[in-house]
Amino acid sequence: MFSLPTGQLGALPVMPVHAMTQQATRHARRIYVGGLPPTANEQSIATFFSHVMSAIGGNTAGPGDAVVNVYINHEKKFAFVEMRSVEEASNAMALDGIIFEGAPVKVKRPTDYNPSLAATLGPSQPNPNLNLHAVGLTTGSAGGLDGPDRIFVGGVPYYFTEGQIRELLESFGPLRGFDLVKDRETGNSKGYAFCVYQDLSVTDIACAALNGIKMGDKTLTVKRANQSTAQPKPEQESVLLQVQQHIALQKLMLQPGTAATKVLCLTQVVTADELRDDEDYADILEDMRLECGKFGTLLNLVIPRPNPNGDLTPGVGKVFLEYADVESAAKARQGLHGRKYDGNQAVAVFYPENRFSQGDYDG
Secondary structure (H helix, E strand, O other), rough: OOOOOOOHHHHHOOHHHHHHHHHHHHHHHHHEEEOOOOOHHHHHHHHHHHHHHHHHHOOOOOOOOOOEEEEEOOOOOEEEEEEEHHHHHHHHHHHHEEEOOOOOOOOOOOOOOOHHHOOOOOOOOOOOOHHHHHHHHHOOOOOOOOOOOOEEEEEOOOOOHHHHHHHHHHOOOOEEEEEEOOOOOOEEEEEEEEEEOHHHHHHHHHHHHHHOOOOOOOEEEEEOOOOOOOOOOHHHHHHHHHHHHHHHHHHHHHHOOOOOEEEEEEEOOOOOOHHHOHHHHHHHHHHHHHHHHHHOOOOEOOOOOOOOOOOOOOOOOEEEEEEEOHHHHHHHHHHOOOOOOOOOEEEEEEEOOHHHHHHOOOO
16 A cells, blocks of 8 residues: 655645635536627626626625636637536526627526536525516516527617507417516616517517518517527418518508508609699599509599699699508508609608598698
8 A cells, every 4th residue: 555655745735625616516607608799708798697696686605796707619609607606507597598788698507517416516496586577587487488489579669669569579479478678767668578479380480570670770689589590491481471561561650750540642653744634634543543452442542633723732743542441551651652653753651641531631
């Protein structure tokens, strides 16, 4: 048996107890963060997660930052974030889907995580009393917003109401859960939301149709909250094409400052000279009725014309279209706005219904 010479024990390098403990628990104290934006760096990640952990009440190792180390892989857009304690790492598991620099990130255990060993080191599940609402997250039992089919909807204009956003999303079917994230102090929208559809098969269709759509001064980012954007399956393509136009109509009616009505006003389509001759006027009326009737039930068509003495009357040069419903008017606006008429580009805008009914064409 090999024995150490007397008095030589102190010459051996001995790892401090604290360092040995840290090494043994590291696999249970690290979290994986995926889907990072290209602007992320070690400092921004450490600062963000330390702040978030404090905000949700997830710090259990005393005052100070919860994050002690960050390793980032820029090429693959992920990082390993090392927490101070096993319990804090478990609390961080509740942050899956949190918005970091404008995009949701995945938070999960690293591949070297050993559940059996970790169970002997501390709690393996997040504390159920964490204040997730403080950072815009919901618990799994809140409104049905759990699971892999949860959708992140970002880039929502701040002036959009909850009802308007729901109406847009429900173009694909009823929602099982919906949460427009709001500032806890002001109650104002933070510009993003989460939802889950009752029919989970439409999840990818909705993401593909809505992602990248311009809404006012914003561009929507719509994708699964817990994974990269999925593409619709081949058998879903026909459904996707059918909803694209409906989405465009919804988008049109939600533009800021645009009150969608059943009445549409066209300009740059006719001139006063074209309206003076009775036969030409009748032909124009018939052509417009046939063309504009393709978008829905056309109740009324008014094209003001000059007086017999040649004097211009209010509204000359405009075409007014009254449809049976707002959706038909919106469809006509989309189809007619920008169309070329004798080299002129048509302009189509909604017109107040009350003014139209009163014969006021001078708006």
